[in-house]
Amino acid sequence: MLVHVPGPWSPLLGRLALSEIPYKNLILAPLFVLIVLVGLALVGWITKRGLWGYLWREWFTTVDHKKLGIMYIFLGLVMLFRGFIDGLMIRTQQMLAVGPGDNGIKAMGAIHGYLTPFHFGQIYSAHGLIMILLAATPLLVGLMNIIVPLQIGARDMAFPYLNALGFWITAAGAALIMISLFVGDFSHNGWFGYAPIFEMSYSPGVGVDYWIWTLELIALGTTLGSINFLATVVKMRAPGMTWGRLPVFTWSAVSANIIALTSFPCLQVALALVGADRYLGTHFFTAGFGGNLMLYTNLFWLWGHPEVYFVILPAFGMLGEIIPTFSEKPLFGYVAMVLATFAIAGVSWIVWLHHFFTMGMGPYVSTEFSVATMLVGIPTGVKVFNWAFTMYRGRISYTAAMHWALGALFLLLIGGLTGMMLSIPAINYMVHNSVFVVAHFHMMLLCIVYAVFGAVIYWWPKVFGFRLNEAWGKIMFWLFSAGTALVFIPMFMLGFMGETRRLDWPFDPHWAGLFDVQEFGIAIYVLSVVSFVVLLFVSIRDRAKERVGADAWGTSRSLEWLTDSPVPFYNFAMVPEINARDEVAWRREHGFLDIRPDHYKAIHMPNNTPVALYIGATLFLLGFALTWRIWWLSGIALLATVALMIWRSAKGDPGYVISAEEIARLDREARQKMPVDGGDTVPVGGFAGGQIMAYSREVSDQDRSHRGPKSW
Amino acid sequence: MSSSETVVDPDKVRLWSEDYEGHDVISTRTFGFWMYVLSDAMLFATLFAAYGVLSYPHSYYTGPTPAQFVAPWYTFVQTMALFLSVLVYGWAMASLKDGNKSGVINGLLGALVLGILFLALDIHDVMRLVAAGITPEVSGGLSAFYCLTQVHAAHIFAGLIWIIVMLWQVARKGFTEDVVGRLISLRMFWQFQAVMWVFIYVFVYLWGYMS
Ligand code: HEM
Numbered sequence: 045m046l047v048h049v050p051g052p053w054s055p056l057l058g059r060l061a062l063s064e065i066p067y068k069n070l071i072l073a074p075l076f077v078l079i080v081l082v083g084l085a086l087v088g089w090i091t092k093r094g095l096w097g098y099l100w101r102e103w104f105t106t107v108d109h110k111k112l113g114i115m116y117i118f119l120g121l122v123m124l125f126r127g128f129i130d131g132l133m134i135r136t137q138q139m140l141a142v143g144p145g146d147n148g149i150k151a152m153g154a155i156h157g158y159l160t161p162f163h164f165g166q167i168y169s170a171h172g173l174i175m176i177l178l179a180a181t182p183l184l185v186g187l188m189n190i191i192v193p194l195q196i197g198a199r200d201m202a203f204p205y206l207n208a209l210g211f212w213i214t215a216a217g218a219a220l221i222m223i224s225l226f227v228g229d230f231s232h233n234g235w236f237g238y239a240p241i242f243e244m245s246y247s248p249g250v251g252v253d254y255w256i257w258t259l260e261l262i263a264l265g266t267t268l269g270s271i272n273f274l275a276t277v278v279k280m281r282a283p284g285m286t287w288g289r290l291p292v293f294t295w296s297a298v299s300a301n302i303i304a305l306t307s308f309p310c311l312q313v314a315l316a317l318v319g320a321d322r323y324l325g326t327h328f329f330t331a332g333f334g335g336n337l338m339l340y341t342n343l344f345w346l347w348g349h350p351e352v353y354f355v356i357l358p359a360f361g362m363l364g365e366i367i368p369t370f371s372e373k374p375l376f377g378y379v380a381m382v383l384a385t386f387a388i389a390g391v392s393w394i395v396w397l398h399h400f401f402t403m404g405m406g407p408y409v410s411t412e413f414s415v416a417t418m419l420v421g422i423p424t425g426v427k428v429f430n431w432a433f434t435m436y437r438g439r440i441s442y443t444a445a446m447h448w449a450l451g452a453l454f455l456l457l458i459g460g461l462t463g464m465m466l467s468i469p470a471i472n473y474m475v476h477n478s479v480f481v482v483a484h485f486h487m488m489l490l491c492i493v494y495a496v497f498g499a500v501i502y503w504w505p506k507v508f509g510f511r512l513n514e515a516w517g518k519i520m521f522w523l524f525s526a527g528t529a530l531v532f533i534p535m536f537m538l539g540f541m542g543e544t545r546r547l548d549w550p551f552d553p554h555w556a557g558l559f560d561v562q563e564f565g566i567a568i569y570v571l572s573v574v575s576f577v578v579l580l581f582v583s584i585r586d587r588a589k590e591r592v593g594a595d596a597w598g599t600s601r602s603l604e605w606l607t608d609s610p611v612p613f614y615n616f617a618m619v620p621e622i623n624a625r626d627e628v629a630w631r632r633e634h635g636f637l638d639i640r641p642d643h644y645k646a647i648h649m650p651n652n653t654p655v656a657l658y659i660g661a662t663l664f665l666l667g668f669a670l671t672w673r674i675w676w677l678s679g680i681a682l683l684a685t686v687a688l689m690i691w692r693s694a695k696g697d698p699g700y701v702i703s704a705e706e707i708a709r710l711d712r713e714a715r716q717k718m719p720v721d722g723g724d725t726v727p728v729g730g731f732a733g734g735q736i737m738a739y740s741r742e743v744s745d746q747d748r749s750h751r752g753p754k755s756w
Numbered sequence: 757m758s759s760s761e762t763v764v765d766p767d768k769v770r771l772w773s774e775d776y777e778g779h780d781v782i783s784t785r786t787f788g789f790w791m792y793v794l795s796d797a798m799l800f801a802t803l804f805a806a807y808g809v810l811s812y813p814h815s816y817y818t819g820p821t822p823a824q825f826v827a828p829w830y831t832f833v834q835t836m837a838l839f840l841s842v843l844v845y846g847w848a849m850a851s852l853k854d855g856n857k858s859g860v861i862n863g864l865l866g867a868l869v870l871g872i873l874f875l876a877l878d879i880h881d882v883m884r885l886v887a888a889g890i891t892p893e894v895s896g897g898l899s900a901f902y903c904l905t906q907v908h909a910a911h912i913f914a915g916l917i918w919i920i921v922m923l924w925q926v927a928r929k930g931f932t933e934d935v936v937g938r939l940i941s942l943r944m945f946w947q948f949q950a951v952m953w954v955f956i957y958v959f960v961y962l963w964g965y966m967s
């Protein structure tokens with residue numbers, strides 16, 4: 045039954061051996077030392093400041109949707125950085141390796157450039173997987189996590205514990221791919237995997253196994269999250285929040301999570317079948333023995349295309365919140381916008397085949413998928429025009445957030461138009477698997493990144509209580525945009541010149557100049573990363589000056605701006621009654637914005653729990669043990685996971701109650717901390733959610749008095 | 757949408773909901789579980805698609821095709837065991853409405869025994885095939901056959917563990933909100949697996965036997 049692995053295997057350590065640790069590699073070994081040093085410094089710092097208890101109580105065990113959202117975004121940013129470094133390495137390799145002859149750096153064992161083909165293959169595979177599933181997805185899920193419950197007037201997600209579970213499982217996936225840097229190899233055959241190269245006979249190492257289990261973990265985490273979002277929006281809306289009043293970002297979250305819920309199982313199955321081939325010796329995707337290579341490709345893109353819309357739709361939703369706020373107008377064509385969102389979500393299911401027109405399925409099938417793909421352009425166009433008409437005759441203020449939103453629109457245009465070109469089979473046969481395709485989808489994914497940066501700037505004050513520095517936000521925008529132009533315009537050109545994707549050795553010397561331009565663009569991207577750090581530093585240093593009240597921008601419209609900034613851990617002291625589509629704009633218009641409730645009611649809140657973290661840890665162990673075929677550890681990890689679930693279910697969570705008087709006191713305090721009518725500023729920052737554990741049933745009075753650092 | 761011309765009487769407008777009782781926990785959970793069932797349905801749909809693609813004559817390579825080894829009568833007994841299990845679970849839920857604890861426990865026990873019978877028959881069938889050299893390694897078609905049927909069996913196994921957990925929780929905790937919510941979810945899970953089995957029985961066993 046079990047596949048016999050080539051190379052050594054021991055019952056205790058599986059395939060793991062000291063030789064799997066690349067301590068001789070001139071890149072990885074110093075990197076490892078660096079990471080260990082930074083890690084030690086961090087641990088030392090936390091210990092010295094005595095922050096472990098605080099971290100454990102307020103973050104690691106939290107079930108608060110805002111804190112989980114912040115952790116999702118943090119994870120997404122870290123992985124975005126990792127993916128960026130991968131991209132930088134890919135670009136540098138191509139710039140160095142271009143041209144005939146062997147120009148490689150011999151000390152690194154490379155014939156061309158500085159990376160061996162095998163190492164290069166791992167980097168580009170990791171880059172793609174990380175950027176789509178561990179950078180874009182967590183960033184978007186994190187923003188949805190924070191904003192969706194606030195926009196519908198809920199106290200939390202429908203299932204707070206499930207929310208934590210989803211996060212920790214995703215984090216386990218991230219940890220697994222990170223550990224593949226230093227223990228063994230990662231997959232070298234692309235982020236989506238080619239059949240049958242990932243079969244045991246062609247990829248005997250552990251790389252593909254890492255790839256399988258990383259994806260499985262992320263898929264599991266995301267599916268759990270999508271169940272939670274849908275239940276939250278359907279069941280937890282405040283009174284008066286009818287479907288016709290739902291903010292567009294929440295609508296986009298609904299559509300995106302319907303996609304996620306229905307499509308991620310396809311990915312799970314596709315990869316489980318690859319796993320069956322590699323572990324159990326089945327023949328799903330083998331060449332020969334009745335296997336079918338294209339079955340894999342179909343199953344993968346059956347998930348893969350809906351997935352790209354799963355990531356773009358929330359980004360569209362963010363634009364739908366940012367643009368009206370800074371145009372001081374309600375969104376143009378709300379109903380059309382919602383319908384367009386769902387039209388896109390629906391069509392996303394019937395176009396997967398455009399990722400492999402070259403499979404050659406004949407004119408009828410190709411035409412269907414070609415036309416279906418082009419149909420996506422209609423609702424997308426509707427959206428673009430709606431945003432344009434929202435701005436038309438609006439009072440536009442060019443804030444940093446607005447810069448990013450407008451940049452996203454621009455990229456959407458380029459990405460959409462090149463997508464239209466690709467959807468014509470006759471053109472597709474010419475440019476498929478060239479870097480033209482790569483440039484197309486980077487326009488799309490960068491559109492998402494732009495929207496996310498805009499959204500982070502836009503919602504930051506809601507979460508932390510102060511605005512980010514406008515000037516640095518714009519500097520970062522322009523640097524980032526210059527980088528985008530310099531990297532991807534040459535990439536479109538190279539695509540037309542016939543450069544195929546994933547070349548570790550671009551042989552044609554005519555490409556050299558464009559590679560140099562791209563490398564220059566990457567250097568500017570590096571500057572924009574630096575400016576992002578400066579942006580955070582400057583903003584946090586000056587946070588007292590930028591302290592804001594509930595309505596941080598003064599022109600915001602949807603419900604999340606009704607509650608205090610930073611948002612208290614119970615979200616709303618009293619659940620608001622919704623009277624209009626843009627509730628906050630409506631209250632502002634009628635002079636109700638500053639009215640606070642005159643009495644309060646007790647609130648029931650869920651307790652913190654470490655079980656989600658434990659399950660994330662056991663699943664990480666499971667993935668690691670399966671990758672290395674350490675059967676006893678896999679068994680233990682699996683049993684531990686099940687046992688933890690049963691234990692949690694037996695224990696249950698009665699939650700705890702905050703009395704009405706306590707809410708009244710907290711609300712009074714929160715009001716005192718907020719600046720009065722944009723006048724005097726009060727120098728208090730802090731996190732959304734504040735110090736929850738101070739109110740939890742389970743902590744002693746001593747814990748209560750010690751509430752961790754006040755601000756940071 | 758209201759425009760600024762309409763005057764709203766500040767005394768009449770309701771800004772905070774006084775009588776909001778919070779959401780209904782059981783109905784929210786049930787909805788969430790429905791969502792899970794939907795994703796499970798997609799999982800089976802994908803497996804069926806894979807089975808369909810891998811059931812051409814050449815998919816079986818040189819090995820046997822289902823027509824040569826499936827035994828629809830045997831699996832019919834399995835079908836009956838699973839259906840009866842669902843039925844008995846339904847009785848447990850009927851007792852739940854009356855708050856009859858021993859009724860619920862007996863119903864769960866019956867469902868458990870019948871579910872174990874189903875699983876035992878499945879394992880026995882697999883052992884019969886393996887003994888005849890009909891294993892998933894033989895061909896892509898057989899891989900798909902085993903995958904589809906055994907993923908279903910794995911669901912049944914998980915369901916059995918869940919039933920045992922619920923037996924224990926009902927006995928120890930009685931009908932708390934948590935327990936009742938879980939009993940409802942488990943019923944959905946159990947019925948859904950029976951429905952999936954109907955598809956498997958028709959497409960894999962009956963159809964495989966006839967083709
Ligand atoms: C107007 C809408 C769009 C159209 C018509 C379109 C069309 C296409 C086509 C035809 C391909 C296949 C190219 C080939 O491999 O030969 C493709 C690839 C791709 N598209 Fe799009 N697309 C659109 C929007 C998007 C969006 C919104 C995203 C993501 C946010 C996206 C991400 C991708 C990715 C990741 C790939 C390539 C995957 C890979 O091969 O690694 N596209 N697109």
Ligand SMILES: [Cu+2]
Pocket residue numbers: 348349352395396398399
């Ligand atoms: Cu696509």
